[in-house]
Structures are given as structure tokens and as C-alpha cells.
Amino acid sequence: MKLAINVDHIATIREARQSNEPEPVLAALLAEQAGAEGVVCHIRSDRRHIKERDLRLFRETVKTKLNIEMAATEEMKRIALEINPDVVSLVPETPEELTTEGGLDVISNEKQLLPHIKKLRNAGIKISIFVDPNLKQIEACHKVGVDLIEINTGKYADLKSGKERQKALDEIRKAAEHGHSMGLEIHAGHGLDYKNVLPVAAIPEITEFSIGFSIVARSAIVGIEKAVKEMIALIEKY
Numbered sequence: 001m002k003l004a005i006n007v008d009h010i011a012t013i014r015e016a017r018q019s020n021e022p023e024p025v026l027a028a029l030l031a032e033q034a035g036a037e038g039v040v041c042h043i044r045s046d047r048r049h050i051k052e053r054d055l056r057l058f059r060e061t062v063k064t065k066l067n068i069e070m071a072a073t074e075e076m077k078r079i080a081l082e083i084n085p086d087v088v089s090l091v092p093e094t095p096e097e098l099t100t101e102g103g104l105d106v107i108s109n110e111k112q113l114l115p116h117i118k119k120l121r122n123a124g125i126k127i128s129i130f131v132d133p134n135l136k137q138i139e140a141c142h143k144v145g146v147d148l149i150e151i152n153t154g155k156y157a158d159l160k161s162g163k164e165r166q167k168a169l170d171e172i173r174k175a176a177e178h179g180h181s182m183g184l185e186i187h188a189g190h191g192l193d194y195k196n197v198l199p200v201a202a203i204p205e206i207t208e209f210s211i212g213f214s215i216v217a218r219s220a221i222v223g224i225e226k227a228v229k230e231m232i233a234l235i236e237k238y
């Protein structure tokens with residue numbers, strides 16, 4: 001099980017004062033040194049945290065794997081082709097949301113996604129789609145030609161206990177099995193933290209987590225290297 005760290009909220013701290021620190025790229029490199037096997041960031045159309053200069057610095061320095069989350073727009077396609085990350089993760093985006101609120105509706109956007117994905121894959125970029133644990137949506141991901149999917153764990157993470165939480169976990173498991181049976185690489189993320197990650201880490205088809213907020217929040221107290229190492233210690237059993 002691999003950990004990819006999302007460093008958006010290091011940039012959120014910087015932007016709180018429109019300052020030049022802390023540097024997201026520095027946090028990314030320290031996270032790599034601590035054992036993270038990928039760096040993730042989300043460039044939003046409003047540039048509220050990560051900006052183009054961060055992407056250029058990541059591309060020059062990240063040694064593991066650079067995964068940029070973005071909406072499937074023409075502006076973002078141009079940025080992806082210029083930066084050439086290892087992975088582009090296509091996510092839905094609405095201007096007023098605090099964080100990504102759900103998976104991409106691939107079924108409704110198949111026609112638009114097909115040429116978009118083809119263009120990026122032809123440039124040698126792997127494509128991921130952030131998708132809810134819904135079997136039909138996952139089949140649509142396969143149809144539009146992605147290399148991998150990231151299953152949205154947000155609903156599971158929001159439910160703190162009880163039958164509904166177990167149901168949400170079962171949905172993630174079934175989604176992972178289904179995607180894997182179609183030959184897709186399976187990642188998962190959103191809302192995962194030091195308390196809720198273990199049951200998801202036990203799903204064998206999931207090979208990588210994308211985790212941001214909980215690690216960055218803990219890093220404010222114990223430092224980024226310790227915060228990353230603690231998360232890796234939890235998930236490395238699987």
C-alpha cells in the first residue's frame with residue numbers, strides 16, 4: 001500500500017497571508033524523504049491554493065510521482081500538456097465548494113471526456129478519474145480509457161460509526177473489486193485520516209491512498225516528516 005501526499009493545504013496556509021511561505025514544494029520533498037511515494041496537488045480554476053509556479057517547481061523536483069488533480073477543461077488540458085505530470089486526476093469542480101464534493105459523473109460526460117483523455121494519454125500522461133463507488137460509473141471510466149481510478153472515500157469518512165458506515169465501506173470494496181476485474185489500477189482517497197484509514201487499507205485491490213488534510217493538519221503540530229511516517233506506519237501492514 002502506497003501513500004501519496006496531497007500538499008494543497010500547505011499552499012492554503014501560504015495564501016492565508018498571500019505570503020511566500022510555507023513552500024508546498026519543500027513539504028513535498030520532506031514527505032518524499034519520510035517515505036511518501038507520490039505527491040498530489042489540485043490546481044483549481046480560482047487558484048485558491050496551488051498555482052502554476054508550484055506545478056513547475058514540483059515537476060522539477062519531485063522524484064517519486066507527480067499527480068495533478070484538475071477539472072477536464074481546455075485551460076487545464078493546456079496546463080497538463082505544459083507541465084507533463086506523471087498522472088492527471090480528473091475531478092469535478094464547482095467554484096463555491098470547500099473541497100471536491102463527489103466523484104466525476106463520467107456517464108453524463110463520456111463524449112467530452114473521450115477526446116480529452118486521448119489527448120493527454122498520447123502525451124504520455126497516465127489518467128485517473130476520481131469516481132464515487134458506483135459500479136456503472138466505474139464501467140464508464142473503463143470505457144473512456146483511463147489507466148486508473150481513485151475511489152471517493154468521502155461518504156465513508158463522513159460517517160463516524162454504525163451500519164451506514166459499514167455499508168459505505170462495502171460499497172468501496174465492491175467498487176475496488178469491480179474496477180480491478182476490468183484491469184484498472186485502484187487508488188482511493190478523500191477524508192481519510194489516522195482513525196478511519198485502516199478498514200480501507202485492508203481492501204487488497206487498493207494499492208495507493210491520496211491523503212491531504214489530515215496529514216497537513218497533523219504536520220502543523222508534529223512536523224511533516226513525523227506526520228507522514230505515522231500514516232505510513234498505519235497503512236504499511238497491508
Ligand code: PXP
Pocket residue numbers: 006008042069089091099100130150189190191192210211212213214
Ligand atoms: N482525492 C481527491 C480527488 C481530492 O480532491 C482530495 C482533496 O483535494 C483528496 C483526495 C484528499 O482529500 P483529503 O484532503 O480529505 O485527504
